Amino acid sequence: MKYTFSGHETFYCRHYWLKKGYDFLKEGNNFNDPDAVTKLGVGKNMVTSIRFWLRAFDIIEETKDNKFATDLGTNLFEDESWDPYLEDINSIWLLHYHLIKKGWASIYTLFFNKLKNGDKEFSNEKILRGLTYLTESAKQETPNVKTLDNDIRVFRSNYLQPRKSVNIEDEFNGLLQELHLFEEIGKKSLVVQNTDREDISIELFLYSILDRFEERNSISAEEIITSTNSPGKIFCMTEHGIIEKLKMIEEKYQGITFSENAGVRELQISKEYDKWNVLSGYYE
Structure with missing residues (x-):
């Protein structure tokens, strides 16, 4: 996969932007329309940023002539669908998962899958060196240093509530701030918060497994914990939290078993489950 940086016009994703952009396209509009600024109610650079985040969060796909919603976009943002105004924390976790998995904004994919391996504390300089390497x-x-610096700044703003802000709305508008994935130490260092993630539902956790290990009937716990784009990597979960959720999945879903025999921990799926139906069960 080719790494991509920038594209967000230095704006982090506000809480309401994805729904606003989804509705804008559903009504037949185009981001290149002369009146896009008026219809979206934001500046020209923010129009470009909304378009970028819709793609980065896997809400839309784009071809040369068309833009169309993904399954995630339709399921999440239709007015009568799951959670169009993102009131449930699991919807935020779901978007975080797709942001890393999609890979359109490479800093997120690289950070959660590669940079944080074995480390917990990151300065801006450390992230910059890691991305360059x-x-x-x-x-x-x-990319040049300025481009990477901008990506790092936006990355931080997506997850961290600002220390000071002249606009009170900005303090609560960062889409991913509710996840509390990082603690800020000093002025520049981030510390990754690895926890059991009790706020992640069993349905979302199973969805992420079915999505990541598509058409697999046997998945080792180690893969779920440490493989690329695994729940363990993306959700920053402790091993204990992952094992507990696997046990709860076994209790709830017929045809799924979790075994721990002779040091081998494995999830077995003998019944076909549709990942979207699993998630739909949660939102219902």
Whole structure:
């Protein structure tokens, strides 16, 4: 996958932007329309940013001539669907999962899958060095320092409530701030918060497994904990929290068993489950 940086016009994703952008497109509008600024009620650069975040969060797909909603976009943001105004914390976790899995905004995919391996505390400089190293190792063109600095700043703003703000709405508008994935130490260092994630529902956790390990009937606990785009990586979960959720999945879903025999921990899925139906069961 080619790494991509920037595109957000240095704006982090506000809480209401995805629904606003989804409705804008559903009504037949185009982000390139001359009146897009008026209809969306934001500045020109913010129009570009909303378009970027819709794609980064896997809400829309774009071709040269068309833009259309993904299954995630339709299920989440239709007015009578799951949670169009993102009132449930699991909807925020779901969007976080798709942001990393999608890979359109590479800093998120690289950070959660690679940079945080074995580390908990990150300065801006450490993230910058890591992104530069990973890009060079993949033999891809390394963005200039300003581009990466902007990505890091927006990354932080998506997850962290600002220390000071002249606009009170900004203090509560960052889409991913409710997840409390990071603690800020000093002025620049982030500390990853690995917890049991009791606020993540069993349905969302199972969805992420069915999505990540599609068409697999046997999945080791180690894969669920440590593999690329796994629930353990994306949700920053402790091993204890993952094992507990696997046990709860076994209790709730017929045809799914979790075994711990001779040091081998494995999830077995003998019945076909549709990942979207699983999630729908939660929202219902």
